Amino acid sequence: MTATGRYMGARVRRNEDARLLTGRALFVDDVHLDGMLHVAFLRSDYAHALLRSVDVAAARRRPGVVAAYTAADLGDYWRPGPLLVPPPPIRGLVFHARTQVPLARDRVRHVGEPIAMVVAESRYVAEDALEDIVVDAEPLPVVVDLEAALAPGAPLVHDDLGSNVAAHAVQRKGDYARARAAAHVVIARRFRYDRGAAAAIENRGIVAQWDPRAEELTLWDTTQAPIPIRNGLARLLGLLESQVRVIAPFVGGGFGPKIMMFYPEEVLLPWAALRLGRPLKWIEDRRENFSATTQERGQIHDAEIAVARDGRILGVRDVFLHDTGAYDPYGLTVPINSQCTLLGPYDVPNYASEFTAVFTNKTIVTPVRGAGRQHGVFVIERLLDFAAKQLGIDRAEIRRRNLLRPDQFPHNHEIIFQDSAPLVYDSGDYAPALERARELIGYDGFVQSEQARLRAAGRHVGLGLVCYVEGTGIGPYEGARVTVEPSGQVRVATGVGTQGQGHFTAFAQIVADVLDVEVDQVHVVTGDTREFHWGTGTFASRGAVVAGSACHAAAVRVREKVLELASGLLGAPPDRLELAGGRVRVRGSSDSAIPLGELALRANPLRGAVRPGTEPGLEATAYFGPDRGSTASGVHAMLVEVDPETAQVEIQRYVVVHDCGRVINPMIVEGQIQGGVAHGIGNAFYEQLVYDEAGQLLNASLMDYLLPTATDVPAVEMAHHETPSPLNPVGVKGVGEAGAIPTGAAFAQAVEDALSDHGVEITEIPLSPNRLFELIEAARSARAR
Amino acid sequence: MKPAPFAYHRPATLDEALALLAEHGGEAKPLAGGQSLIPAMNFRLARPAVLVDLNRVAELGYVRAGRDGLQIGAMTRQRAVERSDAVRSAAPLLAEAMPFIAHPQIRNRGTVGGSLAHADPAAELPAVMLALEARFRARGPQGERWIPAGEFFTGILETALGPDELLLEVVVPKSPARTGYAFAELARRRGDYALVGVAARVTLDRRGRCQAARITLFSVGDGPVLAAAAAAMLDGQEPSPEAMRAAADAAAQRDIDPPSDIHASAAYRRRLAAVLTRRALARAVERAAQASQ
Numbered sequence A: 001m002t003a004t005g006r007y008m009g010a011r012v013r014r015n016e017d018a019r020l021l022t023g024r025a026l027f028v029d030d031v032h033l034d035g036m037l038h039v040a041f042l043r044s045d046y047a048h049a050l051l052r053s054v055d056v057a058a059a060r061r062r063p064g065v066v067a068a069y070t071a072a073d074l075g076d077y078w079r080p081g082p083l084l085v086p087p088p089p090i091r092g093l094v095f096h097a098r099t100q101v102p103l104a105r106d107r108v109r110h111v112g113e114p115i116a117m118v119v120a121e122s123r124y125v126a127e128d129a130l131e132d133i134v135v136d137a138e139p140l141p142v143v144v145d146l147e148a149a150l151a152p153g154a155p156l157v158h159d160d161l162g163s164n165v166a167a168h169a170v171q172r173k174g175d176y177a178r179a180r181a182a183a184h185v186v187i188a189r190r191f192r193y194d195r196g197a198a199a200a201i202e203n204r205g206i207v208a209q210w211d212p213r214a215e216e217l218t219l220w221d222t223t224q225a226p227i228p229i230r231n232g233l234a235r236l237l238g239l240l241e242s243q244v245r246v247i248a249p250f251v252g253g254g255f256g257p258k259i260m261m262f263y264p265e266e267v268l269l270p271w272a273a274l275r276l277g278r279p280l281k282w283i284e285d286r287r288e289n290f291s292a293t294t295q296e297r298g299q300i301h302d303a304e305i306a307v308a309r310d311g312r313i314l315g316v317r318d319v320f321l322h323d324t325g326a327y328d329p330y331g332l333t334v335p336i337n338s339q340c341t342l343l344g345p346y347d348v349p350n351y352a353s354e355f356t357a358v359f360t361n362k363t364i365v366t367p368v369r370g371a372g373r374q375h376g377v378f379v380i381e382r383l384l385d386f387a388a389k390q391l392g393i394d395r396a397e398i399r400r401r402n403l404l405r406p407d408q409f410p411h412n413h414e415i416i417f418q419d420s421a422p423l424v425y426d427s428g429d430y431a432p433a434l435e436r437a438r439e440l441i442g443y444d445g446f447v448q449s450e451q452a453r454l455r456a457a458g459r460h461v462g463l464g465l466v467c468y469v470e471g472t473g474i475g476p477y478e479g480a481r482v483t484v485e486p487s488g489q490v491r492v493a494t495g496v497g498t499q500g501q502g503h504f505t506a507f508a509q510i511v512a513d514v515l516d517v518e519v520d521q522v523h524v525v526t527g528d529t530r531e532f533h534w535g536t537g538t539f540a541s542r543g544a545v546v547a548g549s550a551c552h553a554a555a556v557r558v559r560e561k562v563l564e565l566a567s568g569l570l571g572a573p574p575d576r577l578e579l580a581g582g583r584v585r586v587r588g589s590s591d592s593a594i595p596l597g598e599l600a601l602r603a604n605p606l607r608g609a610v611r612p613g614t615e616p617g618l619e620a621t622a623y624f625g626p627d628r629g630s631t632a633s634g635v636h637a638m639l640v641e642v643d644p645e646t647a648q649v650e651i652q653r654y655v656v657v658h659d660c661g662r663v664i665n666p667m668i669v670e671g672q673i674q675g676g677v678a679h680g681i682g683n684a685f686y687e688q689l690v691y692d693e694a695g696q697l698l699n700a701s702l703m704d705y706l707l708p709t710a711t712d713v714p715a716v717e718m719a720h721h722e723t724p725s726p727l728n729p730v731g732v733k734g735v736g737e738a739g740a741i742p743t744g745a746a747f748a749q750a751v752e753d754a755l756s757d758h759g760v761e762i763t764e765i766p767l768s769p770n771r772l773f774e775l776i777e778a779a780r781s782a783r784a785r
Numbered sequence B: 001m002k003p004a005p006f007a008y009h010r011p012a013t014l015d016e017a018l019a020l021l022a023e024h025g026g027e028a029k030p031l032a033g034g035q036s037l038i039p040a041m042n043f044r045l046a047r048p049a050v051l052v053d054l055n056r057v058a059e060l061g062y063v064r065a066g067r068d069g070l071q072i073g074a075m076t077r078q079r080a081v082e083r084s085d086a087v088r089s090a091a092p093l094l095a096e097a098m099p100f101i102a103h104p105q106i107r108n109r110g111t112v113g114g115s116l117a118h119a120d121p122a123a124e125l126p127a128v129m130l131a132l133e134a135r136f137r138a139r140g141p142q143g144e145r146w147i148p149a150g151e152f153f154t155g156i157l158e159t160a161l162g163p164d165e166l167l168l169e170v171v172v173p174k175s176p177a178r179t180g181y182a183f184a185e186l187a188r189r190r191g192d193y194a195l196v197g198v199a200a201r202v203t204l205d206r207r208g209r210c211q212a213a214r215i216t217l218f219s220v221g222d223g224p225v226l227a228a229a230a231a232a233m234l235d236g237q238e239p240s241p242e243a244m245r246a247a248a249d250a251a252a253q254r255d256i257d258p259p260s261d262i263h264a265s266a267a268y269r270r271r272l273a274a275v276l277t278r279r280a281l282a283r284a285v286e287r288a289a290q291a292s293q
């Protein structure tokens, strides 16, 4: 059964908004428990140092301090975290797993790494006590720059490895050397693409409580993966999984870093709560967030494209370095996404891609919304721009000529994706989206006359137009349980956590359509391991695809149960019954209809006998695991105006045409896109993590780390295209990251276009006004020479 | 990000506040809008042992257009200045600059005195007050004194105020006839501290020549910088586009020695200073010409 109904594709107002807007939604920091203590962490000020000793005696003596711990206090509990994402089976792959530890023992490898933990009556006292701790550390030479990290004699982040290489992977398709030899033009460039902090509004936070009577540990955690946290903690603490309850309540933004596990705080708070017998709270502050929460950062690509005279891509070669930070618990997800997404919506017959992941003395890198895809998109889109210029082909046209055609799907790119499966695009129809974006931004008029007219008036306006794909909705699986209650209301429980994606509405829409009830009668709970036992988490734009499909499957089973039960009561076979408006009746008859609630009551008899094998209730649990991910796609276009004197850039318009398969709720999808574009604009123009040579982050506050604000992000003009995915019954593809992925590429093209009379070439993102000023000046003096 | 322990006093009168400051000497700090002091305390960059909260001292909050000029009490909220008709007519340069300070929420709390006493080199108000030749009235155990704007700002986050002295008010003198003003700044985002900013005041003589120009720049040094070389180039000159461009270039090349930081290099700051000064001068001259008619 495929998903259809009145709610599919409808602009349904979000079920969760009443709670959120009236302040009744529970966030971790809203949890207040009797006797609760507060935790603060002493974090390393050094990017790299040997720890000789850590003395917490004075901190323990401070009034109001209940405990202070160092690595030595953890005993056997001290151990490096798990390798969360083992690398995919790529031939010849080199990978060295080095994972983070709960408290640094003899060495610190990045600023912000926790060294000691203080528990006190208030956070104020806990922070005062941090100043009482005496650390004897010997600073070591620091590895910051990617290329310097690989130079002979570079300081080593992990001595035992003998180099700073964390991983090396080569993936090939076809024969690039042959393609290159046959090319009309080969264009090679060096690209730098730097990303930044996820900067969710809500930082991380944890409350841990041990109930000795129930013998149960409860953890409120901002995690995107409550079930894996539960499983891991049970193992670490020697408890049954059923003795650990992890609740990820409402969370103010995830964007990737909250899928990381285990963060040191996540293993330390439960441990200390058990020892102290009192509930503990730790709320990360913004300064901690900048060094203790994972980030995404830079890659350096040396890439070339071989094209035919008509602009067709014959092949691409790319060699890149990827900064993985001090540890690599998240495996190779980010660089593999870069490697795979570079191929974009294009037919690239020959591809040779090689990367080296590099350890540096910086905060750990894990996926942030887009998760490396931006880097790849930037490289291919810029290469196409340069090829178009050199060949004298219009930039929209060179893209059109290279797009995969509908008859090429499913399309096998012959390399391995982050989910360890071959990179196969499920479905797509790319040319109409490109055409639509051209129309919406007014491409032809702008290129043919408007731009010249503006330029004559002294204005430098440019246009960017780029394509992208997003591998989404990967496995392994999610589950859901759907229950019709005797009130007639429907309850849906699923294991994924929610961080603002609208799950309470999108999942409800899917279920409401199957059971034909009102959407606000469907109550979704997510992120509480007590409610649903199995699952993996919210990542890789997979909630709607994987958990949504599980909700659908469970609802379909409940529907079958409903019809079966009603069939007996109404004396008609199920296929003659009709379920509508929350009632079942015999089709075409005006006789009595039975409400769902009454059926639920009847499905749970309290006396008498049932037919052997009968399950009580109108309830079903189902799981969904796709063969592989589904590939969303789209086109972004933007208009910018640049003041060449001041290097200030203003974004005038932003257009997104995107295809995430079936759209469950356009309003939610549009919100995701708008938010993603905001992230993308931040990445392109405002945000940058600036480290100095000593590995210190120079802008670890929201005063200097510039998030775009409402006045910096235009209202995105959007159009939806729907190429349903054949890989799931709902036909959806993910959309959570789409908005953020091609923004840098579009921005670079647009700014370059605006400054075409200055001869500026842009091969890097982010691009601050200061950097743009330098590029303009460099181009000016190059011309003068 | 919690402050170190401190004692807190909330006096109701100026005398009480001054007494508390005198009692605690350098240990105490006055608290105005708290928009700079509290973040610094939360980062533990500032750790006063005692806070003397001025928010109940009602006598320090006022805007008055008097005979000597415009008087603004130290505790006047920035938002009140922004919305004041008296400010708009008596000191249009100040009115033009106000919306560039942070965001409305911050201007609702932040005070004029707090901003001036804080003396951030990237702040708008010090540069505006320097351009307008304002005078500062301060009181401490030694009594009251007047400090001209040119002597008030002594370095990065430093002023001529003693630790037990309070800034009470700032007075902006009346400006001469045929005077025009302009304020310009560029920041990374709306509400951010400026990358570079300029305040300009130009007075024309009866023949339309520049009689006096006063140009100040900020976020280009240790405090607001008076662009003396630029002003001198305009003195007695026809304010032609070429003359203004030359003056603006002088401001950028000779009057300032800007720092480099993560947002802007010194070279970029010089460029912005030249462009913004040129644009501000053009607008100020145009307004002065209008005022001459």
Ligand SMILES: Cc1cc2nc3c(=O)[nH]c(=O)nc-3n(C[C@H](O)[C@H](O)[C@H](O)COP(=O)(O)OP(=O)(O)OC[C@H]3O[C@@H](n4cnc5c(N)ncnc54)[C@H](O)[C@@H]3O)c2cc1C
Binding pocket: B029, B030, B031, B032, B033, B034, B035, B036, B037, B038, B074, B075, B100, B101, B102, B103, B106, B109, B110, B111, B112, B113, B114, B115, B117, B118, B120, B122, B123, B124, B125, B161, B165, B166, B167, B168, B191, B192, B193, B194
């Ligand atoms: C997000 C953000 C953005 C901002 N952007 C800008 C900006 O773009 N431009 C700008 O100029 N400012 C900006 N600010 C700072 C803001 O304008 C502050 O309000 C101002 O700098 C200080 O004023 P306050 O009243 O808050 O003073 P407080 O923070 O209370 O005090 C500041 C200092 O002045 C001292 N002080 C206060 N009053 C007196 C007095 N009467 N006598 C002696 N000493 C006194 C205090 O002891 C303290 O040392 C920003 C602030 C924030 C939080």
